[in-house]
Amino acid sequence: MAKTIPAAIAAIALSLSALCISQESLEAGEERGDTFAERFAEAELVAQVQIAGVHRDVDSALSEPGMVALLGYVYSAVSHQVWKGEANRLIAFRLGLDACEQKLEKGARYLIFARPDSRGRLQLYSCDAVIPEAEAAPLLARLKEFDLQG
Template identity: 75%
Template sequence: MDNNGSGRRLSARAIFLGLAMLIAPLFAAAQVENGDTLAERFAEAELVAQVQINAIHRDVDNALSEPGMVAISGYVYSATSMRVWKGKADGLIAFRLGFESCDKKLEKGARYLIFASPDSKGRLQLRGCDAVMEESEAAPLLARLKQFQQQG
């Protein structure tokens, strides 16, 4: 390893790639409409976490709003991270799910597996309906992720 720590980065990258390869068979079975696999979503996301929704806020689009009319472009969710498999989340997180990519509204108190990435302003967002799975739908995947996490 050299003085700039690149050996550590390579090691962390190798661990991530190893985890991605281990879970790829599980994800590969689930195809989404545009041909992406869950393994690709995992690899592309900056944050993969199991969360519980604490609060739901309207994402107001001030540019489209008029006097007496408020334009809503989606929802911003405040959530508690229950488990994190990729990325960093210190307990409480906020993420956006815009109507331009998904018209689904998540439920307060419910638990979800999310695949989030930053938007152009650096805020976490879900890029579509396929970036969120209800806990009941994600149960086999969550069990497999927990197993890999315990194995270290």
């Protein structure tokens, strides 16, 4: 009997911890929802794209012979669906290493939230502004709902 009580206590503790984790997940989801709404509102372009080309964005002033100062990458992409912004089939956008150290893969598909920089070029300002397609299903579903409503 002594072994069953600790086992029951352990099961209750496990259930409570799972409940706490579920609540935290829900709260995080709500926060992400707010973040999603903010990202959508701030973006000039919200689109699902496939990366066609990856080009280095080099800082010539800081580069020296044999050493290149890389600011980030400029991506050329084919848009598959545009929810906000001009529906151009081919787009180009920048992602600086100061904003996100993640390098996007050629051929991969992403959901992007882009805004213009001071020169009017499309830019992603954080890693949250680019979501790999495999992780974007909940956001894509929300965008499709929005598309049907609007």
